[in-house]
Amino acid sequence: MRGTSIKQPWTTAILTGAKTIENRPQRWSWRTRVLLHAGQQTDRPALRLPLVARTIGDCQLVTGAGVGIARITDCHQDHDGAPLCSPWAHPGAWHLELADVHSLPLTVPARGQLGPWKPTTDLPGQVFEQLPGFRP
Template sequence: MSTATLPEGDWIRGISIRQPYETCILAGAKTVENRPGRWRTGWVLLHTSKTVDRAALRIPLIGRTIRDRQLVTGAVVGVAWIIGCHQDPEGAPLCSEWAHPGAWHLVLDDVQELPLPIPARGQLVPWKPTPDLQERGFQQLPAFRP
């Protein structure tokens, strides 16, 4: 398997997201991730936290989206491009059925799922993936070009 030539330096971050929300992103349905603060645009490794929001499994929108998909936890499972980050004005309609009022909305695009999850630790805040973790992920996406 060939390895993509990737840029050097500080160009990618990791983002940890609880299940089942991460699986909704990988399925292509959830294009907005809610966060308490602003994030910069750019590439992120998608990491699943070790916990599952069990109450969310009863939400019909989520149930339909994740049907027959495995809820991997504690691993990097993909990569995505944050194309924007905004808050919807108070009283205005939300930008997505996935958006929460008052949260910062990270708008995700070009989501690519890894064929094999990579066990890893993450954080709620943006975190810097190790070079080894980046290499292991991008070996699974040989056509990836940032």
Template sequence: MSVATLPEGDWIRGISIRQPYAACILAGDKTIENRSRPWSWRGWLLHASQQIDRPALRLPLIARTIRSRELPTGAVIGVARLTGCHQDADGSPPCTEWAQPGAWHLEVSDVQALALPIPARGQLGPWRPTEDLVAQVLQQLPHLRP
């Protein structure tokens, strides 16, 4: 399938998420990603992780979630739909156990892991994947659409 057959528009972005957080999202347990700024963009995100946050591996919530999972880095390992972005009100309880106080919470759903990681280099903030990278993702997820 060619990317040219897809509708035009701004429907997919890359986001670099360190491991083990990317694996927690792909497991379906972590439904938010903490960021320092709000995002207005909505649509599919490619999860490309470049680094491992080693101290996080010892946190019980994370250790439980990633048990027996591989932690590939420097690769697109799945996709998720960004459906919203919010910040918890001051003094209110966190929206999930994954929420960091004061952070903006990117809300993700429809998570789909790739069977085979696709090597890719990400960058800070949302980034545009190349047509070739999107085509490689579509080989594994041919039903993925805007």
């Protein structure tokens, strides 16, 4: 399993199921399950965006922890001049398509890094212990 760190409030928007696109500066070739890690930083200006505010409501914005898992199903860029694939998509970015999102009942403190990273050997066990019905 790999991990990806995402700043808040974007991580929480993914966990709600509303944000199915994660914007990245470069293409990702993975099509696999990933640990969603809420990074240490919060994108404060994003908290004032109506789409974000409606989506996250009064959810707690945890940072520095594994908060869920998701499956990357595709990575694409929208064609110049074409409508964006999602209200969450940024023009010119690569869009990771996320599906099968599962929130963890308890967050798992962890260090991550922006972009893809490999979790410590014990981290996946701590995650799957909280999702007994889940089968990778």
